[in-house]
Amino acid sequence: MTPRVERLLHDGLLIAAADSVRAGKAAVIVEGQPHTYAELLRDALRLAAAMRERGVRRGDRVAIYMDNTWPCVVSIYAALIAGGVFLIVNPQTKADKLAFILEDSGAKLLLSDGHLSKEFRAALGQMRQPPAVICSGAINDATDAEAFDAVLAASSPAAPETSTIPLDLAALIYTSGSTGNPKGVMQTHQAMVFTTGSLIEYLRLDASEKILCALPLAFDYGLYQLLMSVKLGATLVLERSFTFPAQVFARMHETGVTVFPGVPTVFAMLLAAHGRSALSFPSVTRVTNTAAALPDEFATRLREVFPNALIYKMYGLTECKRVAYLEPELIDAKPGSVGKAIPGTEVFLLSPEGNDVAPGETGILHVRGPHVMAGYWNRPDLSAEMLKPGRLPGERVLCTQDHFRMDADGFLYFVGRSDDIIKTRGEKVSPAEVENVIHGIEGVREVAVVGVADSLLGQAIRAFVVPVAGADINEKRIRAECAARLENFMVPRDIVFCADLPKTATGKVSKKALLENPPAGVEA
Amino acid sequence: MSSDTSQIRSGIRAYILENLLFTSDDAELADDASLLDRGIVDSTGVLEIVMYLEEQFAIKVKDSDMLPENFDSVNNMVRFVSRATAAQ
Numbered sequence: 369m370t371p372r373v374e375r376l377l378h379d380g381l382l383i384a385a386a387d388s389v390r391a392g393k394a395a396v397i398v399e400g401q402p403h404t405y406a407e408l409l410r411d412a413l414r415l416a417a418a419m420r421e422r423g424v425r426r427g428d429r430v431a432i433y434m435d436n437t438w439p440c441v442v443s444i445y446a447a448l449i450a451g452g453v454f455l456i457v458n459p460q461t462k463a464d465k466l467a468f469i470l471e472d473s474g475a476k477l478l479l480s481d482g483h484l485s486k487e488f489r490a491a492l493g494q495m496r497q498p499p500a501v502i503c504s505g506a507i508n509d510a511t512d513a514e515a516f517d518a519v520l521a522a523s524s525p526a527a528p529e530t531s532t533i534p535l536d537l538a539a540l541i542y543t544s545g546s547t548g549n550p551k552g553v554m555q556t557h558q559a560m561v562f563t564t565g566s567l568i569e570y571l572r573l574d575a576s577e578k579i580l581c582a583l584p585l586a587f588d589y590g591l592y593q594l595l596m597s598v599k600l601g602a603t604l605v606l607e608r609s610f611t612f613p614a615q616v617f618a619r620m621h622e623t624g625v626t627v628f629p630g631v632p633t634v635f636a637m638l639l640a641a642h643g644r645s646a647l648s649f650p651s652v653t654r655v656t657n658t659a660a661a662l663p664d665e666f667a668t669r670l671r672e673v674f675p676n677a678l679i680y681k682m683y684g685l686t687e688c689k690r691v692a693y694l695e696p697e698l699i700d701a702k703p704g705s706v707g708k709a710i711p712g713t714e715v716f717l718l719s720p721e722g723n724d725v726a727p728g729e730t731g732i733l734h735v736r737g738p739h740v741m742a743g744y745w746n747r748p749d750l751s752a753e754m755l756k757p758g759r760l761p762g763e764r765v766l767c768t769q770d771h772f773r774m775d776a777d778g779f780l781y782f783v784g785r786s787d788d789i790i791k792t793r794g795e796k797v798s799p800a801e802v803e804n805v806i807h808g809i810e811g812v813r814e815v816a817v818v819g820v821a822d823s824l825l826g827q828a829i830r831a832f833v834v835p836v837a838g839a840d841i842n843e844k845r846i847r848a849e850c851a852a853r854l855e856n857f858m859v860p861r862d863i864v865f866c867a868d869l870p871k872t873a874t875g876k877v878s879k880k881a882l883l884e885n886p887p888a889g890v891e892a
Numbered sequence: 893m894s895s896d897t898s899q900i901r902s903g904i905r906a907y908i909l910e911n912l913l914f915t916s917d918d919a920e921l922a923d924d925a926s927l928l929d930r931g932i933v934d935s936t937g938v939l940e941i942v943m944y945l946e947e948q949f950a951i952k953v954k955d956s957d958m959l960p961e962n963f964d965s966v967n968n969m970v971r972f973v974s975r976a977t978a979a980q
Contacts, residue, residue, distance in 0.1 A: 460931055483929035611928060611935045614958040637935065641955045793936075848914030856934045 376557045377538045378412075378448040378528070380564075380599035385409035390575075390601045396594075397578075397623055398438045398606045405601070408445065410525060415446035417526030418519045422500050424476050426451035426531050429540065431475035431499065433457040433466060433488055436585055436608050439504040439516050441594065443479045444585070448538060448557075451529030452476075455540040455552065458586040460855040463490035465550070469542055472746060473552055475499045479516070482506040534558035540745050541588050543686040546787040548800035552745035553686045562738040563689045564595045566711045570693055571627070571654055571680065575601045578651075579627040582607040582616050582634075587795075588686050589658055593629055610634050613641060617649075624651040628674065631659040631794030635666050636824050638673060647673050658682040658690070659794030660826040661782060664703045681706055683782060687754055688739045688766050691715060692780050705779040713737025717774055718767075727776045730783050735766040788879055790819030792827050795857045799879075802860065805853045806831055806846060811839030816869050816877045817860065831860040832869060832882060864889045896977070900949065901970045907944050908966070912937055923966040938963055945969065951976040 370386040371379045384390045385405045394402035424430060430447035432454055434440040440456070447454035455473055457466060459481070466487060470478065478498075480488050482505035492498035504516035538560050540552035573579075579597045581604055583590035597604040605623045607616050620628070628649070630638070635657065641647060655670060655677045662681050670679055679699055683706035684690035692715065694707030709715040717731030718724065725731030736758060743751035755764040771783040790797040799817040806815040814834035819827030835841045843863045850859040867890055870881035905921060912932050913920050927933040933941065941963060942953045951973060962972040 460934070483926070487931075608928065609934065611933060611938055612958050612960050612963070613935075614956050615960065633935075645955055844914055851912075851914055856931065856937070 374561060374599070375534045376448070376532055377560045377564075377595070378445050379561075380595075380601075381405070381409055381412065381445055382528070384598065384601040387601070393601065394603045395598060396438065396441050396604045396606050397619075398436075398441075399608065400619065400622070401438070403438055403441075408442065408598075411442045411520055412445035412449055413525030413528075414520050414523040415442055416449040416528065418502070418523040419446060419450040419452065419477060420526060420529075421523070422477055424450050424452045426529055427536065428452045428477075429473040429475040430454050431457060431470055431473060431478045433459060433461065433478060433480045433484060434504070434585075435459045435481055435484075436581065436590070436606050437481065437504065439479070439481070440585055441604075441606070442520075444591075444594070445598075448532075449528040451532050451536075453537040453540060455542060456584075456586040456591065457542065458584055458855060459484055460857070461487070462853050462855070463487045463494070464853055465855075467491040467494040468549060469552075470499060471495060472549075473540055477502065480504070480513075485513070532557065534561070537742070539591075541591075541686050542586075544789065544796040544798040544801065545750070546789055546798055546800060547750075548798055548804050550798075551747055551750060554742040554745050555689075556742055559739055559741070560595065560689075561599075562712065563710075564592065564599050566713070566739065567592060567690060568596050568600060569711045570695075571596075571656065572678075573600055573602070573627065573654070577602040577626045578605055578623050579603070580605045580607070580616075580620060580625045580629065582610045583629060583631070584609070588689055589629060589631075589794075592689065593627075610637070613637060617647065620649055620652070625649070626651060627654045627656070628652045628677070629656045632657065632662055632666070632826055633660075633793040633824060635662065635670060639666065639669050642669070642673050649674055650676055652677045654678050654680065656680040656682060658684055660791045661704075661706075667699055683707075683780070685768055685770070687741045687768070688713075688735050688737070690739070691733070691735050691768070694779070698779075702775075702779050705775070705781050707780060708778055709735075709737070710739070713739060715780065717772055725774075727774060730771050730773050732786070733768045733770050733772040733780070735768060736763075740764065740766045788818070790817075790827050790829055792819065792822075792825045792829055793857050794826070795855075797829060797858050802829065802831065802850065802854060802858055805850055806833060809841070809846060809849050811836050811841035812846075813839075814869055814877070816879065816882055818879050818882055820862070820883070822861075825861075828861040829858065830862040830864065832864050832866050832887065834866060834869060866890055897970060897974055900973050900977075901966065903948055904945070904966055904969050904973070907948075908932070908941070911940065911944075921966065923970075925966075926960075926964050928960065928964055933963075941969070945973055949973050949977055951980070 391406040395405040395408045430452045501513035503513040534557045538557040542550040545551045581593040652674045678696035682693040758765040769786045802817045813836045822828035866887040872878045
């Protein structure tokens, strides 16, 4: 049953668990608790059998709405082994959006945690054909959800689905879209196996690594820490989040973490803590940053905290996972750059008319390689905007819609986005999604949401709200509604009441004018 | 429960209800509920709470105190603050 060639995303696990040395090695250390490769394969095979008993067939979607836990890791591999397509939903997601994602993906099965039951129960209540539910942890309320541990205990390991081929989908990765609803990025086994290998290559990783993951597994940056680690037969040190930094730091020392992936907000917190009381992680040999640009001065100070680490600045988007990285030795020679295309891929800049762009001039970044998505699930219209015909018959090139310039040596520099997506704490936020929630509140006439520069968050979310005359509306009610319906990072930091919003000639709200010349705030 | 403890408790509860749950409904917050599990706090939420506690109770929270056993529930915070004020 052990594959001789790694073609499918779960093959790495089958290979590691069949190796007499690696089988007994810790695959994942979850909040201090180690689990071996043999254990991961055994539980994944059992859960896969249970998934098949519950109707999951080749190509069926399996939704995982869980925290960074052991059951979450098992569920990812079980879904793949069962022939299914996994999708991970951020555990901060609220009921309405969860229901949308479950409906959109047509998930046959939902795996979740007991403490998330309030939200998933409300989501399932909105659906005409809710999926079956397997739930880890305590199930308090009367429910037909099955307990994760009991399902595993009652199931015997099944052989992996053999009909899956590398062109089949392995995952849908939902990402915020400028239209408001999230879109499911379709990734095949072949693409994800390729991408995992490419990342491992340029990060110069091997089987001895201990890779930290305190980023959500729902975020592709977090997910790939797991995929890289399993492919290498290395160890993933999985933490729930960076919420309690002292806990993460203690675990890093205890386990001897070698790879530290973060986003600028995490590094800002880390450096602030370092400023109060010196931190040092000599075991770390690689530090990576993506999701938003790492300020150049951070890199210098990070060397104090990570004295033995190479620092990688990277850039990517979910639609191809990662685009570019800067060789760490060039960090001082190429300030502000995110480097060149990742191994096995290429990038080029085109003008809006599709012509080549001279060095130093701004163009739209295009990406070519096996890592490019197969499209957005159920959305051929949106797929067509991002995937353009390539040079070879049938080939599709990713048009990122992001503006870049390239210097004479071929190094990339981010210039700006062409949409109004906000990047806060490394997360993508669709202003339309926040606007839809605020607009739904009684007493709100108009709303516009923008991102404003913030040293800790990258961008902070600011909502301009025009109340209906005489309406009983206040900041607290708006915050309460946002917190009930949106992930925490989407709740606006600032709420500004104003009498009117600036408009373009066609009557649309001008976000540009809002940023350059904000309307005076008024008392609501 | 000493009157000090009950004052600390009611202050912490009021702060979380008002600023993180945006409600005045006391039933929304159980004293032993994990704020992480409930999705009430994330990294910036914890920092806000810590700033409130430092200011309100004149205590100093060290980075190394930023652990779930000190801040992941109302009970844990009450215990932490009571200890910190007693030590002063």
